[in-house]
Amino acid sequence: MRFGDLLYETWHALSANRGRSLLTILGIVIGIAAVIAMTSLIGGIQNMLIGELGLAQARQVSISVSSPEPVDFDDVEHLAKGMPDYEILTGSGMTSVETTLADGTKSYAQIVAVKPDFFTANGSKVAEGRFFTASEEAAAARLALVDQSSVKELFGNADVEAVGKTLHLGNDDFTIVGVIESSSLMSYGVTVYLPYTTAETRVGGMYGVSQIIGFAREGTDMDRLTETTKSYVASYFNVSPEDGVYVYALDSMIKQMESMMASFSLLMGAVASISLFVGGIGIMNMMLTNVTERIREIGLRKSLGARRRDITKQFLLESIMLCVAGGVFGILFGFLAAWGLGGVIGMVQAGMTVTPVLAPGVVALAVGVCVLIGVVFGYYPARRAAKLDPVESLRYQ
Template sequence: MKWPDLFEETYAAITINKARSGLTILGIVIGIASVIAMVAIGQGAQSSIEANIQSIGSNLILIMPGSQRGAGVQVSSGRGSAQTLKLADANALEKEISGIKAMAPEISRRYQATAKGKNTNTQVIGTVPAYLDVRNVKIYSGNFFTGQQQKSLSKVAVLGPTARDDLFGTDVDPAGQSIRINGIEFKIIGVTKAKGGTGFGSQDDMIFVPLETAQRFLAGEDYLTTISVQAQDQNSMTTIQQEIANLLLRRHNIANPQAADFNVLNQSDIVATASSVTSVFTILLSSIAGISLLVGGIGIMNMMLTTVTERTREIGLRKAIGGKRRDINRQFLAESVMLTFLGGIFGVILGWLLAWGVSKFVNIATQVSFVSVLLAFGVSAAIGIIFGYYPARRASKLNPIAALRYE
């Protein structure tokens, strides 16, 4: 049988029972569409997280406290619990390590903030004016606090846009008004510009206060939770990262680098970590979607087996008029591949629409990649062959005499 004839026979066979073919295709459509949509959501999340991380600044090295270990004590109290990172460490870094462009120590914690009866629980960051440059924060209205205000323990606060919205409402300039953070009154002097990062770790839901003020009045402690260091350029980052680690080990009198009570992370490490998290997330989502594709494939097999039984006499006739095993096999295989391929086409369209709908209405960035579309077609054709193979083989092996007499 020639290929155009095979195609025509296949088309005729599929259109004879449109409802059944349609429903079987639907199984594949749903499978392919969910794979496409899930991969798109996963990849969208990945690139938005990466963009978020890039937006916190450039050439950034973050120093965070590690786990606290007392002498001789084997119990670790967990990462970030050490209270040994001090302002003096930050100052020493700036003095002793070359290649640092700017540096911002900070102490951050969540506090309840209230203003005129509204309140919110938000991240309060005690830091220095250099934070603006290091962490790529821009002022929207008013001012950030000055070095003078910082040193004089002024109770001034700069709101992030989300914190501003929560406490005063959108499009209100709160400068000059006062808020209470943890019961202590602060005067608002400015609002920062929105950074946009939604969902994964908003950088807009924050209140900035001078470092010493936060340490003295809010935390009552003098340790730091992060030191953000901006390197001069990308190339010197690894060297600086190493120098920082060495200096801090020396300052903290720790001989074994494994026992360090701090972590030095550079931005690309954070990106890599976040990417590995989101790719696990993508794999998880798409394998769940893959299961529905498998179910769709079983639906194809089921329909093809039914078709072979129903058309036993037709198969007998085709053999009687000269159809060989190969011809019969090809015909039924072509039917299942055509079903899955159609399912693949509609599935890609539906998946693309789903991804589009998710980014439009649920506000999660999505990205339909060409590779996933190509993969969807490959997978759907493969499903057609795999799940069509057994029914087609069964059809081709039918004995023509028995098949012709089949009632």
């Protein structure tokens, strides 16, 4: 029997019992939809986290030192000379100062005092305006940058043009020259970036460099760099590597997040496999029923010259087509469910946008699983049909 004839007979047999066929594939639809929905949503959340938290900066390293003496930029320069694996090694100081919000109330703004190379090492991007320059930092210019989440707090409207406006901090006025893109996950309070020299001379309250930020050279082994950084910094400041130095690479965060997402996907796959197994049993049950209902048809086909393998192919193809149809519906409903769940997350967490990602590999795997279920659970009914005696089948009432 030609393959085209097999397809025609399969379609004719399944369409004759459309209601029963749709109910039979329900387990397959639910199982595949669950897998597609969760994997698509997980992929979207992962991409969102990478974009929101700047995890694409896998070469970024954060270093904190518990030293009895304050760390200054001279120390940072010495560290940079001793650790050539870093393309950039810089730092930041922290303090807070009183400011006035849009509603007239007084509040404290968190001041991050930095040099210009901090923005490159930290992966910061300007939504408006520009960063300040090295010459402006050296001259202690009264310039400031704010993040996007701070604009609404300071001026009452997140869409206001903040560049060029004056910001009152403590007893001084500063001109905003840029707005930095910020994460909706970390949008709280007011954060202002000042040139380090400006903050040191005009704001005060800082005790040296509170955090050192490094940006590794391309191709550097981040795990090895983390260990060598910890030992070198501990040796330089004469502190304990275990208690006195904390080194954390964003590459480690990415790996942890990927591991967590993979574990969650595996868990969801295990849960969905139960539904697929139940769906497979439903397929076998329907196919056995079909064999019983079509005994005379099978006998007639055999009497006209159909071989056992032709009968096996026909019923096996029917089983596979049922499962593939369930897989197609499952992929469609699963992706739609992922979009719906993404919208719910956006409503619960304002400003968070989760765009589901339907990976071609997952779709191919889902189709492959459906074909496998069709073969495994359809083989026994197909072989049972093929072994029927044509004479007894024709006499069956």
